[in-house]
Structures are given as C-alpha cells and as structure tokens.
Amino acid sequence: QQQVKQSPQSLIVQKGGISIINCAYENTAFDYFPWYQQFPGKGPALLIAIRPDVSEKKEGRFTISFNKSAKQFSLHIMDSQPGDSATYFCAAGGDGGATNKLIFGTGTLLAVQP
C-alpha cells in the first residue's frame, strides 16, 4: 500500500530523444507526486512536482503526466541532453504536508548518449 513502483531501472536515450520514466502507486491517500534528480556524488534535488487535481504539468523540457484512475504518473524529458544524465526518483506524499514525508521509488539511471 505504501510502495511506489518505478520503472525502468535504467534507460539509455540518444541526444535529442524523449526519456520516459514511469511510476505507479496503490495508496489513494497520496496527494503529492514530486520527481527528484540526483547527480553522482550529490544529494537529490527537486525537479518538478504535481498534485492530483491536474493531469499534466510542464516546466521547460520536463513534463509530468498524471493518470489518477490508473494510479500512475510519469516523467517525460523532451529533447534529452547529456547533461540530463542522472538518477531520477519519483515519490509520493500522503499526509497533506503535515510532516512532508515522502515515499520514494527505487530510481531510474538515465544515460543520454551524445
């Protein structure tokens, strides 16, 4: 119930291509879905986040698509660049911000080839 399942575990994309990472959840109490980006040797950093009252959120080349009925959400990276090579984590929050706790997915290692 508290898990967030993330796939794929790793992804190789050519420069200029579209990277797609998927996440699924079971707990319908989740109401906040952020994506974090982590470069080697660094801590994760917030990339983009969505609430379930919208089906899509776009920030530059990064888009979250959210399907409430299927309990799935995905990150799309358009025009992928070598600088996007990192590990991406989806997450979910379910306490309305009372503690701001998050459940993280297992991560996707993205490599963008030049």
Added chain:
Amino acid sequence: NAGVTQTPKFRILKIGQSMTLQCTQDMNHNYMYWYRQDPGMGLKLIYYSVGAGITDKGEVPNGYNVSRSTTEDFPLRLELAAPSQTSVYFCASSVMGSGSYNEQFFGPGTRLTVL
C-alpha cells in the same frame, strides 16, 4: 546560505563500533529527515523531526537513534554498527507545511562502510 551540510563525507567502521552522523541546516527549516540510499532500493526514511524536541520513526529505524535539540541540528547515531548499515546516508530539511507540501532540500550525503 550553506543549505544542508553533512559530516563526515566518508567513514569506515568496524562491526560493533558507534558513530554519529552530523547534519546541520541554516535555512531555519522546521522539518528534518534522515534517509539511507542503497543500490536499486531508492531512498528509505530512517527518522524524521517536525521541530526541536520532536522526533519520530520512519520506515527503517532499527539500529539508529536521533535527537533534535536545536532547529539547526539533527544528528543520527549508530550504536552498534553492522554490515547491513553500509549505505549512503542523506539528511534533508523542509519548511513546515501549511496545508501543502514543500520541497525537501538534501545534503551531499555520508558514505558509510561497515566491515
């Protein structure tokens, strides 16, 4: 602002030894968190705190202890190190939610090896 700082960056412990991982934030955040990151397992919450003097267990608290005597500091204590505690540890902080979620800011991590 330095943000979230963690010390040490690396540490090797022998089985049964104890140590404290330090975490300090200078953003006046109420909420602080400790995670461990293992390959293929993502980030697991160990302990968290919603303010000075208040701490609570996360998903994987066994073998760890925390304290929060000030807003700035949130140390993580390992009393009897075990090989299963070999991991990368991240501290994070966020402002207090007011009916909504807020970004968690992460430190650079501590890589711990227990042999």
